[in-house]
Amino acid sequence: MKITAIHLYAIHLPLRVPFVVSYHSYNHMPSVIVKLETDEGIVGYGEGVADEHVTGETWESTYHILKNTLAPVILGSNPKNIENLHDIMNGAIYGAPTAKAAIDIACFDLIGKKLGQPAYQLIGGRYHDKFPITHVLSIKEPEHIAEEAASMVDKGYDSFKMKVGTDVQKDVERIQAVRERVGNDVSIRVDANQGWKNSATTLIALRSLRDLNLDWIEQPVLADDIDGMVFIKSKTDVPLMIDEGLKGSREMREIIQKRAADKVNIKLMKCGGIYPAAKLAHQAEMAGIECQVGSMVESSIASSAGFHVAFSKKIITSVELTGPLKFTKDVGNLHYDVPFIRLTEQPGLGIDVNEDILHELTVFQDVID
Structure with missing residues (x-):
């Protein structure tokens, strides 16, 4: 199994009420969704939600690191080789854990779906x-x-x-x-x-x-x-x-x-x-x-x-x-x-992604293939 295409979606998740913590007030949550396609037709989804007050990453930086740094180096990789995949990402850029998490999560979704097992x-x-x-x-x-x-x-x-x-x-x-x-x-x-x-x-x-x-x-x-x-x-x-x-x-x-x-x-x-x-x-x-x-x-x-x-x-x-x-x-x-x-026994992450809502919430997007 190889990764053949990487879709990136920068989205705004609408909050019911503002979310207020000591350092910021959020009216919506900025997120980056990653969609990995493979040569076997299996699709996996990941997500990165950055917080500049915690890891030094922003919504924009996470998106651009994924687009310009991480996506190019993992394209063509086997998502099942998760240790090697992290080594590749760590070699490409120091830090940037939110961007790497988005890739990692999508790979576990892919592996679980491939094997017919939940990620846990x-x-x-x-x-x-x-x-x-x-x-x-x-x-x-x-x-x-x-x-x-x-x-x-x-x-x-x-x-x-x-x-x-x-x-x-x-x-x-x-x-x-x-x-x-x-x-x-x-x-x-x-x-x-x-x-x-x-x-x-x-x-x-x-x-x-x-x-x-x-x-x-x-x-x-x-x-x-x-x-x-x-x-x-x-x-x-x-x-x-x-x-x-x-x-x-x-x-x-x-x-x-x-x-x-x-x-x-x-x-x-x-x-x-x-x-x-x-x-x-x-x-x-x-x-x-x-x-x-x-x-x-x-x-x-x-x-x-x-x-x-x-x-x-x-x-x-x-x-x-x-x-x-x-x-x-x-x-x-x-x-x-x-x-x-309670988690289900569905394979991968065990959730269905609504592509219509994903596109509705998208502010900008790219595909790397």
Whole structure:
């Protein structure tokens, strides 16, 4: 099997409501969809959703790297040779994990379809039967975010991830308002997205949050401040998760060596796709560090890829892949059985891509053949 054509689609995924985190507010999610054609007539889909605040990539740069750098070097390759394919991509360009993830995901879709197996069977088989879905709460005024949380509890959710990372005192008020509104039996996770900047500010917040029974605090300090995470961890019993601070195996080694976190958040867009994500999970398992698979708010394509990784690994104990629930239109049909997600046994990623919607959402496109 050989890759004979690579189609690129730069799209805007329309959000139901703006998605607000510490560093940006999104009215839509810019994504790049990759469609690989082969000489056997099998087609595979991948996706890259860039975040310049996390990996230094943009929507535009991801598209152009795919078009001008990666697509030309993998054209004619056998997508089943995934280790070699990554070596080719790494030799062509340093970094650029989001662009590489789009290719990687499309290849796993192709391999699964070729073999008639779901992608999770290619990286260890199925371990988990289902995962609870965590609803992500964007940054809002305390009363508004508490109201949203209460409404989602009524819909069956019992787990929330709160986006914070602005003014610390205001963030504390937001978290307190949600806890008061939903009660003590609902899980709350707090993600500062680097917004508290340093360990001193984080410790101020933690003093006020000590009795709120939080599942964990995620990435309170700047991504590269691994030592800051070590210091915070020594001062609190609230579990800490690293997200932006973990991109690849080098960061994972440092996190393990310094015991800098209780949990890590693996994202396919940060590490380069399904294959590198599985490697990170193996590293974490050797150190006894629990993992989560998160997302950059992706369509059904990349969200499904993340779920395949999560379902295959015992050490992955939580997921936050809710992008498709946030869009008014999606290019795929990943199914959520709220408040759970269960994967099918369909081959590849297990989703159908609606080409009509794909073209409707496309801003610009190219084909390399």
